[in-house]
Amino acid sequence: MLQFKVDTEKCIRCGECARDCFAGVIGEDGDGLPMVVPEREGLCIECQHCLAVCPAGALSVFGLDPEAGRPLKGGMPDPGRMETLLMGRRSVRRYKKEGVDPALIRHLLEVASHAPTAVNRRPVRLTVVDDPAAMDRLRRAATDAALKRLRDGTIPAGYERIGDYLKNGRKDEDVIFRGAPHVLLATAPETALSPMADGHIVMSYFDLLASSHGLGTVWDGIARAVISAVCPELRDLLGIPADHVIVCVMAFGKPAVTYHRTVQRPGCDIHSATI
Numbered sequence: 001m002l003q004f005k006v007d008t009e010k011c012i013r014c015g016e017c018a019r020d021c022f023a024g025v026i027g028e029d030g031d032g033l034p035m036v037v038p039e040r041e042g043l044c045i046e047c048q049h050c051l052a053v054c055p056a057g058a059l060s061v062f063g064l065d066p067e068a069g070r071p072l073k074g075g076m077p078d079p080g081r082m083e084t085l086l087m088g089r090r091s092v093r094r095y096k097k098e099g100v101d102p103a104l105i106r107h108l109l110e111v112a113s114h115a116p117t118a119v120n121r122r123p124v125r126l127t128v129v130d131d132p133a134a135m136d137r138l139r140r141a142a143t144d145a146a147l148k149r150l151r152d153g154t155i156p157a158g159y160e161r162i163g164d165y166l167k168n169g170r171k172d173e174d175v176i177f178r179g180a181p182h183v184l185l186a187t188a189p190e191t192a193l194s195p196m197a198d199g200h201i202v203m204s205y206f207d208l209l210a211s212s213h214g215l216g217t218v219w220d221g222i223a224r225a226v227i228s229a230v231c232p233e234l235r236d237l238l239g240i241p242a243d244h245v246i247v248c249v250m251a252f253g254k255p256a257v258t259y260h261r262t263v264q265r266p267g268c269d270i271h272s273a274t275i
């Protein structure tokens with residue numbers, strides 16, 4: 001049930017809701033007011049564009065109050081600061097021992113959850129270790145289990161580089177989680193429409209938002225490999241559902257390092273197609 005409601009006093013009959021509904025679910029009644037076209041109702045993907053695009057705040061779906069959304073006018077970051085964030089965030093591999101306020105972590109996760117997903121299905125589950133003491137238990141368990149695999153020669157084929165990282169790590173270096181006080185995993189049902197892209201996009205949102213709050217992050221392919229393939233028993237420790245693929249892992253916390261300028265990279269291979 002869409003619970004599609006129009007405040008007829010507020011509606012200015014501009015037709016924007018109908019024009020912006022890509023599924024064509026919204027039509028107009030005889031008075032020019034928006035209405036759901038009954039035979040198209042099942043095509044709604046619950047994107048809420050109708051609610052967001054209404055200039056008068058006259059439209060509600062799913063029982064939501066349009067006034068409860070954040071107003072957008074004048075609220076976007078200016079491009080220069082946005083560019084500084086995109087170019088200035090770095091992979092942080094040195095962390096302070098102290099944890100991040102759990103309320104801030106929760107807030108970052110809620111905002112990052114606004115990331116787009118294929119057909120608005122939102123299949124991603126975010127598993128966070130928000131207690132630094134729990135993180136230390138995970139660190140110990142992962143390190144011990146991975147080192148045992150290395151000693152026993154049971155690192156799975158294709159993951160030999162994980163053994164190399166463990167071997168080459170400096171004394172007491174946490175090569176798996178980089179000494180971070182927290183870790184975040186994006187997982188999704190393997191059968192979801194687009195689990196890998198959906199998970200990576202949510203994680204990118206988290207990465208940039210956390211950086212804007214002065215936190216450090218590092219995309220953690222080693223932790224992903226260790227948890228998903230080298231020592232899969234760690235999945236249970238973390239409560240990862242059996243049917244979920246671990247899309248990506250990110251360690252984060254308060255950085256014990258400051259970067260003073262951006263790095264200078266050649267860009268991607270940018271190709272202007274001439275058709």
Ligand SMILES: Cc1cc2nc3c(=O)[nH]c(=O)nc-3n(C[C@H](O)[C@H](O)[C@H](O)COP(=O)(O)O)c2cc1C
Nearest residue numbers: 089090091092093175178218219220221222223263
């Ligand atoms: C998918 C992915 C996996 C990564 N895995 C690791 C990792 O396991 N450990 C690590 O220290 N850095 C990891 N990194 C960080 C990269 O090494 C880093 O992004 C790259 O060197 C560029 O540095 P920058 O992020 O500071 O710009 C990973 C990055 C990505 C995108």
